[in-house]
Amino acid sequence: MLVNGELTFWKILPNTWLLGFMFWLLFVGLSYRLGKSLDPVISKADREFMQNFSLSQSSFLQSQLFIEPILTTIYYLPALTIFCMITKEWLVFPIGLMTVLAGHLAGHALNRLLFERRIFSRRNSWHAWLWIAFVFVLYVLAIVFRNQLSLGMLVPILLVQPFLIWFSYGYLKQQTNHLDYLSYCMDESLQMDKKLFEMSKGNEYTRQGLQMQAKLNAKTGKDLSHLSGMTYLNALLFDRYKKVLYKKVQNWVLAVVVILTALEGIRYFLDPFTFTEAYLLQFLPLSFMIMYVASSGKVVAQMVFVNCDISMLHYPFYREAKTIIAGFNYRFLQTCKLNLIFATSLFLAIMVLGRFAFSLETILLTALLLISLTALFSFHDLFIYYILQPFTKDMDVSNPLYKFLSGALYWVAYLNTRINVGSHTYILLVSLAMIAYVSIGYWILLKKAPQTFRLKA
Known part of the structure; x- marks a missing residue:
């Protein structure tokens, strides 16, 4: 007009x-x-x-x-x-x-x-x-x-x-x-x-853990007789909730496959396009949000508290330093396995879209970024849970700092989607920053978790 x-x-x-x-x-x-x-x-x-x-x-x-x-x-x-x-x-x-x-x-x-x-x-x-x-x-x-x-x-x-x-x-x-x-x-x-009632139980920091209780598999899926102590306890916990945890990952992997199939269909039947290296570098900041949404870190943190720690933290032996660190290490590695499955599927989907035609530097940086994101999202929720342990015996959250840090990664992921920087330097710096956060955070956890990992009054 x-x-x-x-x-x-x-x-x-x-x-x-x-x-x-x-x-x-x-x-x-x-x-x-x-x-x-x-x-x-x-x-x-x-x-x-x-x-x-x-x-x-x-x-x-x-x-x-x-x-x-x-x-x-x-x-x-x-x-x-x-x-x-x-x-x-x-x-x-x-x-x-x-x-x-x-x-x-x-x-x-x-x-x-x-x-x-x-x-x-x-x-x-x-x-x-x-x-x-x-x-x-x-x-x-x-x-x-x-x-x-x-x-x-x-x-x-x-x-x-x-x-x-x-x-x-x-x-x-x-x-x-x-x-x-x-x-x-x-x-x-x-x-x-x-x-619907089960979905509304608890609060946003415990709801997923409570919902998993209804899906508990009381049968042991594999032989754990060679394990003992806290390793056995954590292995048993993850084994009984293995089906629930892996189903979530399978659904996200399936979503990646469906999206990849749809894009390949569009490329073949409608509008041929080339997923160039420039497009990939512009896309990689978005992978932060994708990994955040598909991450199993928050689910695992809620699961271990609601279905294990809320009862076991009443016992003095469970609050010993070696027990706390051993429990964290096992849970962190299991969460890494879950997140790494999705990260691998995302990496392969990117490579297929680009027909593996990217430069070696870009491929390595993409792999580094996804591995760094896997470590970050496997570590963060468990880290703030162990350091702050904000829950009471009634499953209420008593620490406002925990609420803030629990949602902080969302805003970091969101800000990455708004940044229009497609360069190798940016991807490398972000990856190194995440690795530094996990490394420093783990050092802090070794020092502080034995004093803070307690049920709040």
């Missing part, structure tokens, strides 16, 4: 309206309505409403099943009408009108069918993640082929929706095992309430 003196901001590029409608269709019809209908959990608000007004569960849920989507569709009528008036494409009107009802009824019908086959759809199950992946692929396809979108593509949807509504409605109306299904939904809802 400032350049041409004309109001041009309202001019929409071709196919933008259609792409927007496709996004709405995917989100409302598939992501929200159909996806939500596959979830057997009844919201706490709905359960409280039924209880407070003494409503029949069956009647209330039947109304939610058949009446609520119709009311929601009516709410969409003004927006659909305005959309069609602006675009002059009235074909989208009946499709938009049936989207909520078709997705809602189809999801509930599929959920009941799975229930009849004794296949229970739960949150975080493979069914749910498979559905999320499918919808995500549709979003990507809509973006990639946005220039090929046409109204003709909506005709099959228009033809399928009435059949989907009719078939789903008929299947749901002929169902007779309402009580069994309602009982199943109520059980799932109560289980979800329990999970």
